[in-house]
Amino acid sequence: MQLRLFAFFTAFAFAGTTPLAAQNAAPASVPEMSQPATGMPEIAGPATPKPFGALDVFELEIGADPQISPDGKQIVYVRRSMDIMIDNARSNIWTIKADGTGHRPVLSGTGSYSSPRWSPSGDRIAYITAVEGKGAELFVRWMDTGQTAMLTNLPEAPRNIAWAPDGKSIAFAMFVADKPSSLATPPSKPEGAKWAPAVKVIDEVAYRFDGSGYARPGKTHLFTVPADGGTPRQLTQGPYNHNGGFDWAPDGSAIYFSANRNEDWKLDPVESNIFRIAIKDRKIQQLTRRKGPDASPRISPNGEMIAYLGYDDKRLGYHTRQVYTMQVDGSQQRPVMDNFDRQIDDLEWISNDKMVISYNDRGRTYLAELTIDGVRKPLVRDVSGLAIGRPYTSGDFSTNESGLIAYTTGRATRPADIAIVDLDRTATRLTRLNDDLLFDREMGKVERLTWKSSAGNLDIEGWLVKPPQFDPNKKYPLILEIHGGPFAAYGPHFSAEAQLYAAAGYVVLYTNPRGSTSYGAEFANEIHHAYPGKDYDDLISGVDAAIGLGFIDEDQLFVTGGSGGGVLTAWIIGKTNRFAAAAVAKPVINWISFALTADAYPFFYKYWFAEAPWENPLNYWERSPLSLVGNVETPTLLITGEADYRTPISETEQYYQALKLRGVEAAMVRVPEAPHSIARRPSHLIAKVGNILGWFDQYRDKVEE
Numbered sequence: 001m002q003l004r005l006f007a008f009f010t011a012f013a014f015a016g017t018t019p020l021a022a023q024n025a026a027p028a029s030v031p032e033m034s035q036p037a038t039g040m041p042e043i044a045g046p047a048t049p050k051p052f053g054a055l056d057v058f059e060l061e062i063g064a065d066p067q068i069s070p071d072g073k074q075i076v077y078v079r080r081s082m083d084i085m086i087d088n089a090r091s092n093i094w095t096i097k098a099d100g101t102g103h104r105p106v107l108s109g110t111g112s113y114s115s116p117r118w119s120p121s122g123d124r125i126a127y128i129t130a131v132e133g134k135g136a137e138l139f140v141r142w143m144d145t146g147q148t149a150m151l152t153n154l155p156e157a158p159r160n161i162a163w164a165p166d167g168k169s170i171a172f173a174m175f176v177a178d179k180p181s182s183l184a185t186p187p188s189k190p191e192g193a194k195w196a197p198a199v200k201v202i203d204e205v206a207y208r209f210d211g212s213g214y215a216r217p218g219k220t221h222l223f224t225v226p227a228d229g230g231t232p233r234q235l236t237q238g239p240y241n242h243n244g245g246f247d248w249a250p251d252g253s254a255i256y257f258s259a260n261r262n263e264d265w266k267l268d269p270v271e272s273n274i275f276r277i278a279i280k281d282r283k284i285q286q287l288t289r290r291k292g293p294d295a296s297p298r299i300s301p302n303g304e305m306i307a308y309l310g311y312d313d314k315r316l317g318y319h320t321r322q323v324y325t326m327q328v329d330g331s332q333q334r335p336v337m338d339n340f341d342r343q344i345d346d347l348e349w350i351s352n353d354k355m356v357i358s359y360n361d362r363g364r365t366y367l368a369e370l371t372i373d374g375v376r377k378p379l380v381r382d383v384s385g386l387a388i389g390r391p392y393t394s395g396d397f398s399t400n401e402s403g404l405i406a407y408t409t410g411r412a413t414r415p416a417d418i419a420i421v422d423l424d425r426t427a428t429r430l431t432r433l434n435d436d437l438l439f440d441r442e443m444g445k446v447e448r449l450t451w452k453s454s455a456g457n458l459d460i461e462g463w464l465v466k467p468p469q470f471d472p473n474k475k476y477p478l479i480l481e482i483h484g485g486p487f488a489a490y491g492p493h494f495s496a497e498a499q500l501y502a503a504a505g506y507v508v509l510y511t512n513p514r515g516s517t518s519y520g521a522e523f524a525n526e527i528h529h530a531y532p533g534k535d536y537d538d539l540i541s542g543v544d545a546a547i548g549l550g551f552i553d554e555d556q557l558f559v560t561g562g563s564g565g566g567v568l569t570a571w572i573i574g575k576t577n578r579f580a581a582a583a584v585a586k587p588v589i590n591w592i593s594f595a596l597t598a599d600a601y602p603f604f605y606k607y608w609f610a611e612a613p614w615e616n617p618l619n620y621w622e623r624s625p626l627s628l629v630g631n632v633e634t635p636t637l638l639i640t641g642e643a644d645y646r647t648p649i650s651e652t653e654q655y656y657q658a659l660k661l662r663g664v665e666a667a668m669v670r671v672p673e674a675p676h677s678i679a680r681r682p683s684h685l686i687a688k689v690g691n692i693l694g695w696f697d698q699y700r701d702k703v704e705e
Contacts, residue, residue, distance in 0.1 A: 037382055037409045037419040037427035049442040051468045051503035054686045056441065057388070057496050058084040061433040063418040064091075064386050065115070066406035067398045070122040073098055075406045076106060077418050078114055079433070080386070087683045093127060098404070098420055100430045107141065107148075115159075119227070120167045126151075126227075128158060138172060140227065151229045158223075160245065165252045169224045173243050176234070178217040205266040210599050210646040211675040222246060222257060224279070235277055236284075240265060244272050245296045249328070250303040254278050256328075258295040258308070261286075269603045274308055276328075287330035294324070301401060302352045304328060305372070307336070309344055317531070317607055318487045318517065318524035323347055323357060325372060337374045341520040350403040358383065360393045360518035362461060363491025367397060367407060367421070380419075380427045384410025384493050389679040390483065390562075391463075391493040391510060393518065412446035412463070412492040413499075414438065442468040444502030446492055451545035453514070455537035458526075461519075462511030462542050463492060464549075465502045475553040477700055480543055480579075481510045482561030482568045486531055489518040497679070500689045506558070506696075509546050513538035513568075529610055531564075532571040532623065539568065540576070555580070558696045562586050563647060563676065567625060570655060573636060574628025581699035583637040583692040586647045586676060589655040591620040599645040629658045635665035637695040639688060641674030667695065 059082070066077040076095045083090045092108035093116050106125070107113040113129045123143060130136050131150065136157035141148045151170070152158065158172040181201040189195050200214070208214045220243040222235040235255065236242045244258030260272045272293045276285045287306070288294040292313035297306050306326050311319040321343045326333040342359045349355045350369075356379075357370045365383035370376050385394025385408065395416070397407035405421040409429055417431045444465040453460050467476065479501050483490045490510050498508045512519065513535040515527035527535055547554045559579045561569040566587030573582045588594045592613045595605045605612050613620050621627050636659055640652040652668060659666040669691050671678045679685035 037380065037429040049440050049468075052438075052441050052443055052496075052499045053503065054500065054690065056437060057682045057685055058082040059434075059437045060388055060415055060496065062386055062388065063408055063416050063431055063433055065396050066408060066418050067116050067118055067125075068098075068400050068404055068406040068420070069118050070120060070400055072400050072402055072404040074102070075418060075420065075430070076116040076118070076125055077406070078116065079105075082682045084682070087681050089682075093125075096418065096430050098422075098430075100428070103431065106143075115161055117161055117163060119163050120165055124167075124227075126161050126163065126170055128161065138170065138225065149229060151225055151227070152232060154232065159220075160243070162246065162248060163227070164224070165248055165250050167227060169226050171222060171224045171235075171246065171248065171255060173220050173246075174223055174232075175216075175220050176218050178219070180217055205602060206599070208599050208645050210644060211677065213643070213645075222255065222277070235279070235282055237282075247297050247299050249299055250301060252279065256287075256297040256299060256306060258293075258297060267602050269600065270313055270607075274306065274326075274330075285330075287326065288333065292319075293321075296346065298347055298349055298355070299328070300349050300352050304352070307347055307349065307355055309347065315607060316521075316525055317528040318515075318521060320521045321345075323355075323370065336370065336372060337376065340376070341522075343517060346397070348397075348399045350399050350401065354403075356397070356399050356405060358395070358397060360489055360491075363393060363463075363489050363493075363512060363518055365393050365395050365491070367405060379405070379421055379425055380407070380409070382409045382411065382419075382427075383407055384416045386416060388415055388494060388496045389685055390481075390497055391490045391495040392483070393489045393491050393493065410494055412465075412494060413443040415494045444468060444499050444508070445470065446498075448492070449509070449542070449545060449549075451541055453534070453538040453541045455534040455541075456526075458514060458523075458538065460511060460513060460538045460542060462509055463490070464546065465495075465498045465508040465510070467502045467505050467507065472551050474551060475556075476505065476507045476551055477556035477558060477696075478543065478546055478552045479506045479508045479696070480539060480557070480559045480561075481508055482539065482559070482565030483510065483512070483516070484561070484563030484565050485517070486515045486527060486535070486564035486567070487517050487524055488564070489516045491518075496685060497689050501693065504693050504697075507546070507552060509542060511539065511542050513542075529608070530623075531608070532568050532625075535568060536571055536575060539572065554578075556700055558582070558700075560585065560692055562678070566647070570625035570636075571628065573634040574625055574631050577633045579634050581635045581637070581696050583639065583695055584652075584655065585638075585688070586640045586644055586678060587625065587638075587651055587655065588647050589624065589651045590626045591624045592617060593654070594647065594651055595620065597648045597650060626654060626658060629655065629662065632659065632662070632664055635695070635699055637667050637669065637692065639669040639671065639678065639691060641671040641676060641678045643673055644676045644678070646676035 062080040064078040066075050068075050074097045078091050079094045080089050080091050091112040093106045093113045095106050096103040115128045116125045128136050138152040138158045156175045161172045181203050220241045223232045225232040240261045242259045246257035254276050258272045274287045274294045274297050292311050294310040296309045309321050323336040345358045347355050347357045353372050364381045367380050368376050368378040383395035395408045399405050408416040409419040410416040419429045421427045447464050450461050501508045557579045560583035562585035566585045569584045638652045640649045656668045679688050
């Protein structure tokens with residue numbers, strides 16, 4: 001299973017002494033775990049290690065998508081590295097035995113390989129890779145001989161592959177193109193003539209998507225293909241997308257999937273239900289019907305029960321997704337846990353009455369066992385994710401029928417490695433992918449900090465990253481770094497950006513103000529229809545708490561953030577002039593223009609505001625940083641991807657031009673070809689940090705003078 005951060009504005013072990021207040025506390029039955037995964041010893045570094053540097057970003061490696069074999073003896077996983085020659089990540093598939101030996105490549109080279117999935121017998125893995133001159137295709141590799149075979153010859157890339165229980169076929173999802181819309185038939189151009197490109201007629205509600213560009217007409221459907229190759233068979237039909245996850249019935253007679261097949265699905269981006277489709281005759285049976293998303297169906301080993309994730313849609317900015325179960329005919333639908341105030345990200349059965357779930361609590365990602373009677377037993381708290389830029393919560397895990405668990409583990413100074421939880425429920429880290437680099441680097445130490453907000457006396461949590469060779473008797477400049485989302489969470493996870501800021505001599509404060517996830521629904525919905533707002537007070541109180549530690553120069557304060565953090569950065573400098581400089585990344589500046597230009601526009605106006613922009617424009621304006629631009633005196637850098645369709649660059653341009661008209665020192669950095677994830681490519685991450693530091697250093701020098 002893959003845990004993915006769900007936050008529209010984000011493209012993802014600590015110690016402390018100050019407890020959070022009761023209203024923000026973890027559920028009472030969640031104990032503090034004794035230790036994260038142990039295993040291979042640390043490699044001793046040199047006496048004088050170097051600080052983490054910009055080009056080191058290209059040397060980082062990430063363990064992802066670990067898949068444990070049916071017999072539990074080995075794990076295949078995706079090993080991601082940064083290729084400096086193509087300025088992008090490259091994914092190979094490696095294997096390691098459950099005892100930590102036999103670490104070696106399975107599929108490697110200049111191509112990229114993804115989605116390894118074991119056959120039920122464990123003799124093969126299916127995977128996806130691109131073929132030269134073609135797109136991605138589905139392959140199978142025999143693990144005993146190393147032989148591989150291409151199973152498909154597809155017009156589009158396959159996704160979400162899953163073996164049938166008998167190992168004779170593989171299901172996958174694939175986009176099926178439709179005929180483009182047209183209002184006119186153009187005349188034939190003369191032979192050899194060079195006319196302008198043809199016009200595009202757009203009539204769909206969702207017509208462009210951040211990261212993938214303008215949409216082609218078509219829908220995603222489910223297919224099966226024989227495991228020894230052959231013609232794919234399309235299972236689902238109709239004007240609906242079927243990309244909400246699926247699972248096979250244990251006898252192979254049906255697939256259970258999630259989709260929104262309602263007539264108004266185009267304007268209802270959250271809604272989905274669970275369906276059953278028979279393999280033989282492709283008849284579809286709808287199993288859930290409530291208002292709200294039902295997704296990620298997982299069938300118990302005996303085929304009698306379905307576990308799935310969902311919630312009742314109350315049109316809140318944030319809903320807490322929970323585990324539900326029902327019989328395979330759709331009867332006896334019920335929540336498994338009552339009053340568990342943390343969102344469940346994923347689940348997997350390990351017996352007919354028990355499953356493994358993942359959830360976030362106070363910036364950490366946990367795995368826990370959960371019985372169908374609602375008894376929960378936490379297992380590990382050190383699940384870590386795939387991001388290297390900023391310290392978001394996320395991670396991957398898989399299980400087998402005996403109950404073994406493979407997962408990605410990490411910490412604040414190390415990207416994700418691969419770990420295993422054995423049947424005695426001992427966690428062991430199996431890989432140390434970055435020791436070859438980081439043993440010679442002094443990383444900034446990450447420490448937890450909590451404080452009371454000046455608004456409502458809420459307890460707020462954050463983390464400080466200290467520069468290498470930190471001296472508590474010196475005074476350091478501070479960077480307040482604000483996460484996006486806004487319904488997302490930072491935690492004690494690796495962040496190349498924070499480490500680069502620290503290596504440049506800054507103390508970095510990153511935090512989870514109200515609105516952040518992993519502290520419960522009430523805390524998250526403190527900003528429901530009120531964002532930005534009192535989250536400003538949480539952040540400023542955090543800056544004051546950091547200053548109170550005695551080593552921050554309060555005349556050298558800087559602020560930055562991306563997406564939702566860009567919103568708050570622009571809001572902050574409209575409220576106060578105490579920061580020496582600001583860097584506003586991919587922000588929303590004007591909620592009216594954003595609500596009518598963002599790719600997910602059917603969502604934003606419905607869940608983040610009470611009314612449409614034309615019904616209550618004043619409410620949109622009062623929450624827009626542009627409304628405060630007349631107060632701004634802080635020198636401001638703006639940075640956004642030119643292909644950003646989530647917070648379009650027109651938002652950045654509005655703010656830049658307003659600042660210039662007012663005579664405020666400002667500069668704009670445009671990232672060519674970059675979507676909302678402006679730091680997705682290594683050179684862009686380096687450029688983002690480098691330009692922000694270059695901007696801050698100008699005003700850091702002025703302060704020192």
